[in-house]
Amino acid sequence: xxxxxxxxxxxxxxxxxxxxxxxxxxxxxxxxxxxxxxxxxxxxxxxxxxxxxxxxxxxxxxxxxxxxxxxxxxxxxxxxxxxxxxxxxxxxxxxxxxxxxxxxxxxxxxxxxxxxxxxxxxxxxxxxxxxxxxxxxxxxxxxxxxxxxxxxxxxxxxxxxxxxxxxxxxxxxxxxxxxxxxxxxxxxxxxxxxxxxxxxxxxxxxxxx
Numbered sequence: 001x002x003x004x005x006x007x008x009x010x011x012x013x014x015x016x017x018x019x020x021x022x023x024x025x026x027x028x029x030x031x032x033x034x035x036x037x038x039x040x041x042x043x044x045x046x047x048x049x050x051x052x053x054x055x056x057x058x059x060x061x062x063x064x065x066x067x068x069x070x071x072x073x074x075x076x077x078x079x080x081x082x083x084x085x086x087x088x089x090x091x092x093x094x095x096x097x098x099x100x101x102x103x104x105x106x107x108x109x110x111x112x113x114x115x116x117x118x119x120x121x122x123x124x125x126x127x128x129x130x131x132x133x134x135x136x137x138x139x140x141x142x143x144x145x146x147x148x149x150x151x152x153x154x155x156x157x158x159x160x161x162x163x164x165x166x167x168x169x170x171x172x173x174x175x176x177x178x179x180x181x182x183x184x185x186x187x188x189x190x191x192x193x194x195x196x197x198x199x200x201x202x203x204x205x206x207x208x209x
Contacts, residue, residue: 019067019116020169023103027060033102037148041105046150049130050098050137056128059097064169065104066093067121070161082155084165085124093167098125101137104166105148110141120149120163127153138163 028036030051037043043051050056070079073087101123108121120140127134135150151157159165 019164021065021067021107022062023065023100023107024062025059025097025099025103027058028099028102029058030056030099033099037102037105041146041148044147044149046130046135047137047148050128050135050150051102053128053130055126056098058099061097063096063100065096065100065166066091066169067116067164067166069118069164070159078158078160080155081124081153081157081159084159088124088165088167092170094170096123096125096166096168098123098128098137100166100168101125101139102148105137105139105146108139110146113139113141116164118163121166122151122163123166124153 030053034043034048034051068088070076070084073079073084079087104121104123113119113121119142120138122136122138124136127136129135130150134153136153138149138151140147140149
């Protein structure tokens with residue numbers, strides 16, 4: 001006899017070449033972030049201007065982030081901001097909010113960044129003007145300690161293989177709800193599925209809830 005039940009698709013991200021993690025923004029203002037981060041890290045004047053900018057928007061939300069390097073893009077010596085952004089969009093990644101860069105600075109210690117083989121992690125949020133030019137926020141581990149700095153965000157700015165770029169996985173890519181009719185005795189563990197998001201392929205299995 002056919003019965004109705006819901007099947008949930010659990011997608012594994014383990015087959016991704018890039019590194020994934022989860023963060024939650026805290027709903028803090030830029031000035032609150034300055035006070036909080038300065039207890040442990042150094043902030044450049046440019047970073048403080050970005051955090052105090054009217055364009056700084058606070059959020060309070062969880063994100064599944066993906067961190068990739070230019071080696072994930074190709075074998076060129078360097079890539080421009082536009083090329084990196086085009087690559088991220090082709091993968092279906094989304095921009096993180098600017099305050100996510102503060103969470104990343106707080107979450108990833110200098111030792112964490114070093115273990116990843118990196119010198120920095122830049123969050124490619126919507127750029128914010130500081131001292132007459134567009135900037136991103138970047139967690140650095142050089143310069144005598146941990147920093148929050150602001151690299152240029154011009155489309156033609158060059159990026160070499162010293163750091164990585166943080167983006168958000170599309171909301172809802174971890175799970176997809178499906179409704180169907182199937183036999184109650186169906187062994188869902190034997191059903192494999194495949195979903196493509198941009199150029200990435202995610203595989204997983206079904207389970208009943």
